[in-house]
Amino acid sequence: MKRMIVFLSILLVVALIFVGCTQSTPPQQNKEGLELTTKSQTIAVLIDQETYSQAKPEIERYVEDIKNDLQAKVFLYHQKWQSPQEVREQLLSLKDDNLKGAVLIGEIPYVYFETSICHLEPEFVSDRYYMDLENSSFTDEDNDGRFEEENYKGSLTGIIWVGRIKPPVGGVEGINLLKNYFERNHQYRAxxxxxxxxxxxxxxxxxxxxxxxxxxxxxxxxxxxxxxxxxxxxxxxxxxxxxxxxxxxxxxxxxxxxxxxxxxxxxxxxxxxxxxxxxxxxxxxxxxxxxxxxxxxxxxxxxxxxxxxxxxxxxxxxxxxxxxxxxxxxxxxxxxxxxxxxxxxxxxxxxxxxxxxxxxxxxxxxxTFGEVFVLNNYGGIGSLGFPNAILGDPTLRIRPKIGTPRIEVDVTEIDFGEIKIDFGKLLKESQEYPYAPPPEDPLKNFVKEEVIGEGTIRIENVGTGKVVLRSWHAYLINEKGARAEISVEWKKDLLLPEENATWKFTFVPSEEGNYTGLAVINTNDPDCPTIVIELRGKGI
CATH class of the missing domain: 3.40.50 (Rossmann fold)
Structure with missing residues (x-):
């Protein structure tokens, strides 16, 4: 069934333009920590020193389990963590090693966000500070130790998953709960x-x-x-x-x-x-x-x-x-x-x-649960309003993975050309006055090709596993900051091997000027987790 989503406004600040698929960087060597394999993706496991000293065998077996299950390179860090900034810096040091996620065990520092958004508490905890490592919009303007939620603009790419394994109680009882959890985790994997x-x-x-x-x-x-x-x-x-x-x-x-x-x-x-x-x-x-x-x-x-x-x-x-x-x-x-x-x-x-x-x-x-979390919740605007957390192990799966998804995209940019703004102005007026009777046929006085720009991308699965396409976002903005109406139309978000899908984008400006922007689609392709298409057009 054909579906359409219209993105009227997306609060994004993009400092760099990425085109096409984001590619993995070959792992560097000589990292501190415990390097356990040399495959492409990297997982970080961070634990406080006191917890590690009391559960060392269980933790090291858990790290081995991740290595074997995901064929990943795993770094284990155990120390007394002083601040969220220290944790973030440690994770940033692994970004060039194709870091996919981090498991935080025990007493790992956390950050609060403060907000005036009505449905949220005045402050709430969120690990997005560790997930969104390339983002610079974390601000604490009043120096109260809390980031301002309204200033945070989610990144389009580069998000990692983060999971917390933290008992609800401390002391000996908490350590025993941790040991039992890792025993159960190992039994499930086995x-x-x-x-x-x-x-x-x-x-x-x-x-x-x-x-x-x-x-x-x-x-x-x-x-x-x-x-x-x-x-x-x-x-x-x-x-x-x-x-x-x-x-x-x-x-x-x-x-x-x-x-x-x-x-x-x-x-x-x-x-x-x-x-x-x-x-x-x-x-x-x-x-x-x-x-x-x-x-x-x-x-x-x-x-x-x-x-x-x-x-x-x-x-x-x-x-x-x-x-x-x-x-x-x-x-x-x-x-x-x-x-x-x-x-x-x-x-x-x-x-x-x-x-x-x-x-x-x-x-x-x-x-894995971590991969699904990123696929569904991030890629620009995904959990900004509703902070969610993974408690437990994000590296687990429910079903075995069969094959490897691989995608190819036929274009890396779409140029909509010059589009008249008359139709866009009419649509904008109807949105500003939602109780006014809508036009019976809004296009009847226009030549469609003159007032609606269209462009397509073709996504093909050339791998051996199924491809999932999720968390799609798009925007176009002109020199004065005016946003154009951009819509996305597709029929498939699941591609079997050798299948393909065409996604159509439409551009309807309501003001004159040169518009530029991005279209972003998250995928489960390990080498191309994000499809990024450069968009441009002109309103006349």
Whole structure:
């Protein structure tokens, strides 16, 4: 089904123009740390010295496991880390070695962002300072030790994943939790643990569709709400999670259990099954989930005592991943039970019950959780509003990787030529006055080719594995800072070997001037993780 996304404004600052695919740089030698292999990608493992001294055998076996599973070069660093800047500098020293991600174990410094954005807390923790290593828009103008969220502009390329393995408690108990986690991690990699290949999805209530907008006189007003029955709601969810082809479905319809409007006790009971993935949706804090319809909460202590039997969790629950808090609830999912990886926000967040589908497809193709995190969340504007964290091991996979994806792109730039601004001005006016009746046929008084610039790129999979195309962003801006309307149209975001797809870009300026910009598409090609196309055109 043809889909279209219109990017009306993207808050990006790009200092350098990259064209085509970003390529890996051959690894340098003579790095400090423990170098364990010489393959192209690099993983960094950072741990505080005290934790390392008490769990050294488990940590070194874990590093060997990563090396063997990913055929990666791994650097292990253990010391007393003094500041976030020191951690960032260590990671920056590996950028030329094709650094893909970092695992932070124990007490590793973190940074806060402060914001006035209404849905977020005044401050929140985020590891984007370590993920976005080439970015210079981290500012602390008031010198309070917190970066200003409003000044941060996400990078288009060069993002790495970061995972935190930090127990919810300290002392001997925390060290024992770490040791048990790494033992469980090793058993999973060795095939000694085999989760039931099923998904549990918990939704607190039926999320109704928004009412349709209808025209009433010269205004657009809300029509009659569209009410979903429970049966239809469950059908819609299953359809969303199984909408891809047979080659990239993680679960069939009967392998998905859905709890809607279930109580605290019903959810805790469901956690006694060894589901492969649990996707949980509710309000909450770092200390508990809130089930508003029942007037109940599920506390971190409840999760600790339940010892959940499932393995991978997507907790779409506000602040569940805030690892700075003692006894944070995400930590108890990870360490008390069978947990291996948790995906959770570190601040108030919003997500629909279908959000998990964006993870299911690439996980089915053998990508690691870290790779999926970058694929879905970054590449410009991806998690700016909703800070998310990986708790646990981002190097794990759910399914074995088959083949290697490789892409070829036929062009590295698109020149839209000279385009008249009349149609763009009409569209801009209708956007500024959204309740005005839309033109019946906005193009009827124009020659399409004169007012809409079009250009295409052809992406081909020349490898042996499946290619996933995700997190696409595009923008065009003129000398005065005016942004043109840019749209992207495509039919495929999954390419089997020897398949290709054409992506069409359209350019509609509303002001005169020379426009330049970029189109960016994230991929799972290890040698070309980001397709970058230079865009230009002129409004006349």
């Amino acid at each position: 095939g000694e643990i085999s989760p039931t290949e099923e998904l549990l999805l918990y939704a607190p209530n039926i999320q109704q569709l928004p009412p349709p907008m209808i025209q009433e006189g010269d205004k657009m007003v809300e029509g009659t709400p569209r009410v979903l029955t429970l049966e239809k709601y469950l059908e819609n969810i299953r359809d969303q999670l199984t909408l891809h082809g047979s080659s990239d479905i993680l679960y069939l319809g009967d392998e998905i259990d859905i709890l809607v409007n279930a109580s605290r006790d019903e959810y805790l009971e469901a956690l006694q099954r060894d589901y492969e993935i649990v996707s949980f949706h509710s309000h909450g804090t770092a200390a508990h989930h809130v089930l508003e319809d029942f007037g109940e909460t599920i506390s971190a202590e409840d999760i600790k005592n339940a010892e959940p039997k499932s393995y991978f969790y997507f907790l779409y629950s506000c602040s569940a991943g805030d690892f700075t808090q003692e006894n944070y609830i995400g930590g108890h999912y990870l360490f008390n039970g069978n947990g291996l990886m948790i995906y959770a926000p570190t601040a108030p967040s919003m997500a629909g019950v279908g959000e998990i589908r964006e993870h299911i497809q690439p996980l089915a193709l053998g990508l």
